[in-house]
Amino acid sequence: xxxxxxxxxxxxxxxxxxxxxxxxxxxxxxxxxxxxxxxxxxxxxxxxxxxxxxxxxxxxxxxxxxxxxxxxxxxxxxxxxxxxxxxxxxxxxxxxxxxxxxxxxxxxxxxxxxxxxxxxxxxxxxxxxxxxxxxxxxxxxxxxxxxxxxxxxxxxxxxxxxxxxxxxxxxxxxxxxxxxxxxx
Ligand code: HEM
Numbered sequence: 474x475x476x477x478x479x480x481x482x483x484x485x486x487x488x489x490x491x492x493x494x495x496x497x498x499x500x501x502x503x504x505x506x507x508x509x510x511x512x513x514x515x516x517x518x519x520x521x522x523x524x525x526x527x528x529x530x531x532x533x534x535x536x537x538x539x540x541x542x543x544x545x546x547x548x549x550x551x552x553x554x555x556x557x558x559x560x561x562x563x564x565x566x567x568x569x570x571x572x573x574x575x576x577x578x579x580x581x582x583x584x585x586x587x588x589x590x591x592x593x594x595x596x597x598x599x600x601x602x603x604x605x606x607x608x609x610x611x612x613x614x615x616x617x618x619x620x621x622x623x624x625x626x627x628x629x630x631x632x633x634x635x636x637x638x639x640x641x642x643x644x645x646x647x648x649x650x651x652x653x654x655x656x657x
Contacts, residue, residue: 475650475653475654476542476543476654477542477653477654477655477656477657478541478542478654478655479535479539480657481535482532482535482536482539482541482655483655483656483657485528485531485532485535486532486655487655488528489525489528489529489532489567492521492524492525492528493525493567493570493629495521496518496521496522496525496570497626497629499514499515499517499518499521500518500626502514503515503518516589516590517592519574519578519589519597520590520591520592520597522570522571522574522575523571523575523591523597525567525570525571526567526568526571526572526575529564529567529568529571532564532567533564533567533568536564542654544556545643545649545650545651547647547649548643548647552639555635555639556639559632559635559636559639560636562628562632563632563636566625566628566629566632569621569625570622570625570626570629573618573619573621573622573625574618574622575600576600576603576614576618577615577618577619577622578599579599579600579603579604580603580604580606580611580612580614580615580618581615582608582611582612582615584599584603584604585604640652
């Protein structure tokens with residue numbers, strides 16, 4: 474018998490996964506784009522990132538109030554532990570990426586003259602306090618959180634590879650209905 478996640482968990486899983494892939498794609502695309510076309514890509518990246526933050530909050534609340542379906546029996550103990558560690562690190566990254574991005578953007582020297590609009594719908598606030606800092610401190614924090622944003626992105630790539638690699642291993646080598654757990 475296949476034990477599946479709930480429809481809410483599936484929807485959040487695939488929506489967040491898609492948005493993260495698009496956001497990484499945008500970040501990879503903009504170094505290769507003409508200067509005048511970069512701004513819309515970055516603006517959409519910021520809006521998508523904030524959307525991921527909102528969905529990640531809902532997802533964490535779901536996770537804290539639901540027990541995921543039991544794993545098929547027969548997985549090695551180290552695999553079960555590795556999957557739990559990877560899942561919780563992925564939750565951490567779902568928050569770390571948007572938050573470091575938002576902090577970096579809040580400390581940006583041009584933030585005051587470039588308000589952020591969430592998908593052109595309404596102005597999204599910068600985190601208070603950064604703009605009233607000494608310019609040198611503000612710039613330092615901008616660069617620090619920019620670097621963290623980049624390092625967390627590398628962690629994201631590694632976790633993504635482990636997560637997908639583990640799922641495919643169980644699906645095709647162990648011949649367990651693994652992907653079906655997250656599919657309607
Ligand atoms: C799902 C959430 C997010 C993901 C997966 C993500 C991913 C990335 C990646 C992969 C890069 C390139 C890093 C590098 O190679 O150095 C990047 C850069 C950037 N991100 Fe994000 N990001 C997210 C959310 C955000 C948010 C919420 C903001 C701002 C509100 C933001 C603002 C930026 C900016 C301004 C850069 C360019 C930094 C620079 O090179 O100057 N990101 N992001």
